[in-house]
Amino acid sequence: MSDAYAQQIDTVYLEKLLQSHPDLFQNILSHPTKNEVQILYTQIDRDKSNRPHFRSYSYRLNPNWYFYPASTVKLPTAILALEKINDLHLAGLTKDTPLRIDSAFEKQTKVLVDESAANGLPSVAQYVKKILLTSDNDAQNRLFEFIGRAELNAKLKNTAPNTAISSTVLPLATKEYGPNTPIPLPFTMEKISSTNKRPNSTQKTIP
Structure with missing residues (x-):
């Protein structure tokens, strides 16, 4: 993948999103280690030339942990x-x-x-x-x-x-x-x- 389209992973956005909805995600936020929660989300947008641009977001992503695929x-x-x-x-x-x-x-x-x-x-x-x-x-x-x-x-x-x-x-x-x-x-x-x-x-x- 070209560096022109790849971006560094945003590690802040998803955590703030989860925290903004405690009614839905409080159990995850309260026990992240127990639940072994990891989230990786990549948004793909295409420009006028149909070239893909990637924006990735993560929450507690750790390459040393097992990530259920x-x-x-x-x-x-x-x-x-x-x-x-x-x-x-x-x-x-x-x-x-x-x-x-x-x-x-x-x-x-x-x-x-x-x-x-x-x-x-x-x-x-x-x-x-x-x-x-x-x-x-x-x-x-x-x-x-x-x-x-x-x-x-x-x-x-x-x-x-x-x-x-x-x-x-x-x-x-x-x-x-x-x-x-x-x-x-x-x-x-x-x-x-x-x-x-x-x-x-x-x-x-x-x-």
Whole structure:
């Protein structure tokens, strides 16, 4: 990002805003450490030439504390899932290849169909679409499992050294594993017959 558009983070405005509404935020202001509250807000304005200008505001932001990313984590997950498809270098494997997801252990659930997809089958592309259009939590969890936590965090650290994702959006069995422990991933990619739009016998199990 160019220095012409980036600005230093304002650390005062949000605190004053919170203090001006004690009826809404008094509990946060009274117990900020207990609640581990951090706020980071960036306002994006565009000038007449459509160039973006950024103004960032923070409250108790500390790079040494864990910052819960909420749904912002879904974008890098979607990108890295597409990247993994390319990195696998499997003939015929694309983002649109149907997925068959089994359950390797308790709390994992099978996925054989996706009624939101045009062909009725789940795929990496369909999960990416659901993440970007509706911020779908299940789609995030499926791609999280597809990439693998250790691989996801390793790739994130290459581009953002202080970034890590510790779990899925919704509680799944992955929380029972350490951050570097391989998790059983029961994914199978299947080719589709052009005549019946259903998987044929050619399968590629993802390691």
